[in-house]
Amino acid sequence: MNVQGMKMMLVDDEERFLSTTKKLLAKKGVDVLTAAGGAEALRILASKTVHVVILDVKMPGMDGIETLSIIKKDFPLVEVIMLTGHGTVETAVEGLKSGATDFLSKPTDIDELLIKAEEAYEKRLRLEEKIRMAQSRKIMKSPREIIKNADRT
C-alpha cells in the first residue's frame, strides 16, 4: 500500500475525533487536514490539493450529502468516503449514488479507515494516470496527422 504523497482531509463536527485521529494517522505517517464543517472543508479544498476526503454525514449546518454534491461539482477528482453514524444501508446507498467512493460506519477502526482511504487514493492515482495518458496521446500523434492539421490551420 502506497500512502506516500496521499493528502487526506477529515471532516467531522466532533473536535476530539478530529484531533485524536489526526494524531493517530500522524503516527502512521499520514498527514491529515481537518475541517469541522462542510463550509470549512470547501474552503480548504479551494486552496489546497486533497486526494481523499473522509466526510461525516450528519453535521450541523451544511450536512454531509450537501457537501458531497458541492465537492463533486467543484472538485470532481476528489475521492470522498462517507462516514455515517446511521449505520443504515440507505444513507450509504444515497451517498454512493451521489458520487461517494465508499462509506464507513461509525464507530470505525482506524485501520479500516486507512485501508479504505488508501483504496480511494489508489483510484485517484489511476485516474490521474489515465488523464495523463489521454493527454499525452493527444500530443503524440503521427507526423502525417500533424502535417494535415498544419495544412488545415
Next chain:
Amino acid sequence: MDITKREPETAMRDQKTNSSKQIRKYILTCMILVPLVPMVVILAIGYFYFTSALTSTSTATMRRIAEDHRQMIEAFLMERKTDLEFVLYTHSFDDLRRQERLGAVFENLLRKSNAFADLGLFDENGLHVAYRGPYHLAGKVYKEAVWFREALEKGHYISDVFLGYRNIPHFIVAVSREVDGRKMVIRATIDTVMFNDLVKNVRIGKTGEAYLLNREGILQTERRSGGSLMEKDPEIDTPLVPHPGIQTLVKTGLTGQDYLYATIWMNDQKWELVVRQDKAEVFKALQTTVYLVVLAVVLGGGVIVATAVYLAERIVVRIQKADMDKGHLQNQLVRAGRLAELGEMAAGFAHEINNPLQIIKSEHALIETILEDLKQKQVLTESEDMADLEDSIKQIVLQVNRCAEITHSILKFGRKNKAEIQKVALDQFIPEITKMVQKKAQVQGITVQQHIADDTPQVYGDPAQLQQVLLNLCNNAIDAIYARHGSSGGYLHVEAGPDPDNMIWIKVADNGCGIDEENLQKVFSPFFTTKPVGEGTGLGLSICYGIIAGMGGKMEVSSKSGEGTTFYVRLPTTG
C-alpha cells in the same frame, strides 16, 4: 379533603354518567311524546266528532219520534171528531133523541173505534136530551159549561181531562150543527184507558216515554216513570207556552236524572206532547266510547311508555358500551403511538451514541499506539500491571464494539417502512435474529435452539420487515414462557425448511403458557391483546400477519393452553 377537587378520572366518569342520563332523558322524551301526542290528538278528534254525530243523531231521532207520535195522536182525535160529525150530518135531531136510535148509532161508532165510552145528545140550551152509556147523565144541563159553549161556537171541541159529574178522569169530544135554525150538539167520551195506551205505548229504549200535558202542566195521560192522570207535573211551575215546531232540550229531573226532551204542541195548541228519554240511555254509546277512549289512551300510553323505557335503556347501554370500547381503542392507539415515538427516539439515540463511540474508539487506538511506542522506547517494562493495563485497554474496544452492535441492530429495526425486497438467505438471516434475542432469553433461563434445513431455498422479502416479524414472534414467545415458567425451564425453537409448492416454512415454537381456544381465532386481530393494560398494543401480530401476507406468504398458529405455542410462517421462494 376539598370536595370540589376531584380526580380527573372521577370527574370524567361523572360527566359520562350525566351525559348518559341526558341521552336517556332525550330518548325517552322523544319516544314517548312523538307517538303519544298524535295518538291523543287523533283520539280526541275522533271522540269529539263521534260525540257530536251521536248527539245530533239522537236528537234527530227524538224529534222524529215526537213528530210521528204527534201525527198519530192528532189523526186519532181528528178521526173521532170526524166520526161524530158524520153522525150529526147523517141524522136529524129527532132521530137521535130516540133512545134506540142513539143506541144503534153508538154501536156503529164502537165498531169503528172502541175509544168511545158513551154518547150524548144535547139541545141548544144545553139540556142532555138523550144518552147512551154507563152513567146516569140524562137530564143534566150544561148550558154554562165551557165545552158546550165552545162546541156551539167553533163547531167542535176536545176537552182536557177532567173529572166532571162522574168523578172519574175523562175527556170528551163534542161537535155541533145547526139545522133549520136549531142547533144540536153530540158529545162522546173517549176511553181514557185506550187513549192512555195510545199515547204511552211508544218504544224508545228502556227509559223512553211520551205523555201529554195541558197548558197548566197537568198530565193528560199517564206518565210511565211516575205520574197519574190529572196530576200536575211537579217539574213545571209556570204555565206552558206553546212554541212552533219541535223543541229539544236537556233538563234535569227532580230525581236528579238528566232527560233529553222533545216537545211539540198539538190539538190547537192546547196540549203539549212530551217525548223524553234518560239522557244516559240516549248517549249510552257515548259513555262506552268515553270508556274505550280512556282505555285506549291508558293501554296505548302504557305500551308506548314501557317500550320507550325498555328501548331507551337498551340504547343507552349500547351507547355506554360503545363509548367504553372507543375509550379502550383510543387508549390502545395512544399507547401504540407512544411506542412508535419511542422507536423513533431510539433511532435518534442510536445515532447520537455512535459519535461518542467513534471518539472512544479512536482514543483507544491512540492509547494503544502510544503504549507501543513507549514499550519500544523501553519506557515501560513488562509487568503484571502492564499486562493488566493492556488487558483493560483491549476490553475497552471490546465493549465499544458491543455498543456498536447494539446501536446497529436498533437502527436496522427502527427504519422507516420502505420495503426493499431482496433475496434473503435464511441460513444467515435467522441466526442473526436469534443472536439478538439470545441475551434476553438467557437472562430468563430460556434455551434458544435453531435449526435451518440445509436445502432451504432463499426467499424474496424485505429483510427489515422479516426481522420485525421474527423478532415479534420471538419476543412473544419469551413473554409467554416467562408467564408460565418464570425464570427457568423454557425453550424457544426457531426452525426453517423447504415446503412443497416452492415455499419455505419458518417455525417459532415455545413451551410457554399457550393461547386459549377462544382467543386463538382473534390472535391476529388488530388491538387484540391478552397483556394487561399498559403493556402491549395488540398490534404486533396483526402487523406481522399483514407483512407476511404482503410478501405472498401465510401465517398460522397452533397452540394448547398451558403447554405451548407454535407459529408457522410460509413464504414463497425465489426459485
